[in-house]
Amino acid sequence: MDHFHYRGGHYFAEDVSLEQIAGDVGTPCYVYSRATMEHHWKVFDAAFGDHPHTILYAVKANGNLAVLNLLSRLGSGFDIVSGGELERVLQAGGRASEVVFSGVGKSEAEITRALEVGVRCLNLESAAELERVNRLAGDLGVTAPVALRINPDVDPGTHPYIATGLRENKFGIPPEEARCLYRLARDCQHVEVTGVACHIGSQLTQLSPFTHALDRVLDFVFALQDEGLSVEHLDLGGGLGIPYIDESPPQPDDYVQALLETMARRDCRLPVSIEPGRAIMGNAGLLLTRVEYLKPGNQHGFAVVDAAMNDLLRPALYQARHEVVEVSRGTDTPECYDVVGPVCESGDFLARDKLLSVKAGDLLAIRSAGAYGFVMSSNYNARPRPAEVIVDGSYHHVVRTRETTAQLFDNEQLVPQ
Ligand SMILES: *Cc1c(COP(=O)(O)O)cnc(C)c1O
Numbered sequence: 001m002d003h004f005h006y007r008g009g010h011y012f013a014e015d016v017s018l019e020q021i022a023g024d025v026g027t028p029c030y031v032y033s034r035a036t037m038e039h040h041w042k043v044f045d046a047a048f049g050d051h052p053h054t055i056l057y058a059v060k061a062n063g064n065l066a067v068l069n070l071l072s073r074l075g076s077g078f079d080i081v082s083g084g085e086l087e088r089v090l091q092a093g094g095r096a097s098e099v100v101f102s103g104v105g106k107s108e109a110e111i112t113r114a115l116e117v118g119v120r121c122l123n124l125e126s127a128a129e130l131e132r133v134n135r136l137a138g139d140l141g142v143t144a145p146v147a148l149r150i151n152p153d154v155d156p157g158t159h160p161y162i163a164t165g166l167r168e169n170k171f172g173i174p175p176e177e178a179r180c181l182y183r184l185a186r187d188c189q190h191v192e193v194t195g196v197a198c199h200i201g202s203q204l205t206q207l208s209p210f211t212h213a214l215d216r217v218l219d220f221v222f223a224l225q226d227e228g229l230s231v232e233h234l235d236l237g238g239g240l241g242i243p244y245i246d247e248s249p250p251q252p253d254d255y256v257q258a259l260l261e262t263m264a265r266r267d268c269r270l271p272v273s274i275e276p277g278r279a280i281m282g283n284a285g286l287l288l289t290r291v292e293y294l295k296p297g298n299q300h301g302f303a304v305v306d307a308a309m310n311d312l313l314r315p316a317l318y319q320a321r322h323e324v325v326e327v328s329r330g331t332d333t334p335e336c337y338d339v340v341g342p343v344c345e346s347g348d349f350l351a352r353d354k355l356l357s358v359k360a361g362d363l364l365a366i367r368s369a370g371a372y373g374f375v376m377s378s379n380y381n382a383r384p385r386p387a388e389v390i391v392d393g394s395y396h397h398v399v400r401t402r403e404t405t406a407q408l409f410d411n412e413q414l415v416p417q
Contacts, residue, residue, distance in 0.1 A: 001040075002283045003033040003391075004367070009329040011365055015394040018288055018327045022363050025398060027290040028307035029387040030374050032062075032399075034070060036284035037370070040252065041074050044276055047256035052271035056100050058238045059085040061277025061371035062285070064388055066399035068092035071280075077120065079238065079275035083110035090117065100235060100273070102149070102199065104129075104170055111136050115144055123149045123197040123235065125172060127181055130188065137190035146185070147195030147235055148178050152216035156201030156209045156239065159318050165200025165213055172198065175220045182229055193229075196221055199237025202278060205249040207258045210239070214262045221268070231270065238275035242282040244368045245321050252279055278371040285370020287312050287386075288327070289350075291362045292342070300336035303358055308341025309348040310380040312366060312373050316347040323367040324350070330357025339364065343381045374400075379408055 003014045011018050013031050021031055044055050056079040057071050063085060068078070069092040077098030078089045089099055096117040101110075104125045114122060115137055124130050124146050137144035151172025154165050164171040173181060185193045200213045214236060221231045236259060241249035250258070259272065289307035296302075314320035324339055334355040341348045350366050358364065377385045384403035389396050 002036045004036075004286060004365070006329065011325060011327045013286075013391040013396075016391045016396045018363060018365060021389055021391075021396055022288055022290065022327070024396070025387050025389055026402060027288055027363065028305075028311050029288050029389055029402070030285055030369065031288055031396075032067065032281070032285040032370055032388070032390045034390055034392040037067065037280055038070065038074060040276075040280040040284065041071055041076060043252045044256060044274065044280070045075075047253035048260070048272070051260055051269075054098070054271070054273040056098070056235070056273050056275045057280055058275045058277030059089060060375060062281040062373070063088045063375055064399055065092040066390055066397070067281065068094055070390075077273070079277075083107070083113055086110070086114060086117070086119070096120075100197075100275070102197070102275075108132065108136060112140065115140050115142055120145065121195060121235070122146045125149050127177075127184065130181060130185055130191065134188040134191045142190070144191045145194050146191050147197040147233070148173060148181055148185070148193065149197040149199070150175055150178055150217055150220055152198055152200065152213040154200050154209050154213045154216065156204050157206055158201045158203045158241070161318055162202040163200070164202075165198070165209075175216065175223075178220065179223060179227075182224055183227075186229065194231075195233040195235055196231055197235035197237065199275065200239060202239050203241040204239045205241040205247050207250050207255060210236070210255065211258055211262045214259060215266075218263070218266050218268055221270070222266075233271045233273065235273045235275070238277050238279070240276055240279040242279055242368060242371075245323055252276070280371075282371035283368050285368075285373060287350075287366040287369040287373060289364050289366065291358055291360050291364060293360055294337075294358070297338065300338065300353070303337040303339045303356065303364070305339055305341060305350065305364060307350060307366070307386070308343040308381070308383065309345060309350075310343060310378045310383050311341070311386050312350060312369055313376040313378075314369075314372055315350055316345070317376070322351050322369065324354045324356065325365050325367060326356060326358060327363035327365055330359075330362070332357045332359075339366075343383070379403075382408055384408060
C-alpha cells in the first residue's frame, strides 16, 4: 500500500504533484510519503495485538533524521549497525533505551559510546566480541545488556548478497557454539545476557524461512532453559520483502501472525522485537528524475536521465528491478527503453526494458526507492548527492538539501610544496 498515484494523468505523492516538487527542488531527488511510512509502521505494531513487542526500525534502510524523528514519534525503537547510526538516532530524538546495536564488527569506540548512552541491547556475533564488550563495560563500571545472535542456517531464498542466515555467511553464531558462549557469558561479570537474536536476510518473499528460523531460535531457547539459563526476550530481525514489480511477499500482519502462531504452538510468550527496514520505507519513497536525452540503441533505445547508479545503487549492485512511471502520462505510443544515468559505467542503469511514452525533458519516477536508496548513494563521478523531500498531505518538506559541488571537496587538502 502506498500513497503515490495518478490524478488526471499526473503522478502525485499524497496531495502534491511530483511536477511541483521537481520545480521547487530540482532533480534528481528522493520523495517520501509520510502517510505511507507511518501506515507501514502501524500495521506491524497493530498486528502484535496485546503480545508484548517492540518495533525496532532498521536505520540502515533510510537514516534521514526526519524519517527517524517521525518514526520515533510513533513510538518506534531502532536497530543500528554503526556508531554513526547511533548518533543519527539520538540527533533525531530517538531514545537510546530503545536502540539495539547489531553487526559483526563493532569497534571499541562504538561499543563504549553505546554503553555510555545506555542502549537497550547489544546483539553479539562472536566470542571475541563478548570478551571485548565485557572488558569495555568493566572499564566503564556498567553492566552491558546483550543478546546472542544465532545463525539458524536457513536459506532465505533471496539475493546472495542479502542472505545472512546461512552457515557460510559471516553473521551470527551457530546454535551449538552459542550454547557454550551463553555459559561463558554467564560467568562474565560485566555482561548480562537478556535475549536471543536472529536475522536471516532481506527481501524475503516467503513466510517459511522466517518460521523455520524461529523454530531454530526456540529450540535454542528451550535448550538454554533446560540448563537453567533464562531468556527474557527474542529479537527476530527484519527482512520482510516488498513488491517491486511482480513479487507478492506476505503482508506485514500475516508475517507477524505467523511468528506469533509459531511461538504459541510451542507455548512461548516471551516479548518479541522485530527489525523491519525495507518493509516500512521501501514503497514509501521514489526517486524523481528528468530525461536528458533519448538515444537510439541496438535493440531498443536509451532514456538517459539525470539520476544514476551513484544515486540509486540497487540495480547495479543486486540486479534489482524497479518500476518506472511517467510523471505526466504521455500520449505517444510507448517505446521500449533502458533507463540509464550519466555515470561512466555500463552497470549504470536504473531499469531495463521499460515501455515508456517519453521525450527529453520529461520526468520519470523510479518507484520503491525509499529503502536502500539514498543511504547507498555516493559521490562517484563527482556527483553531488540528491535532495530528499517528505510529503505530508498537501505539504512537502525538504528534509535534506541537495549537496553542492563545493561540499564535494570540503575535506580535501593539497600537498604542500
Ligand atoms: C539489515 C538488517 C535489518 C533490516 O532488514 P530489512 O530487510 O530492511 O527489513 C534488520 N536487522 C538487521 C540485523 C539487519 O542487518
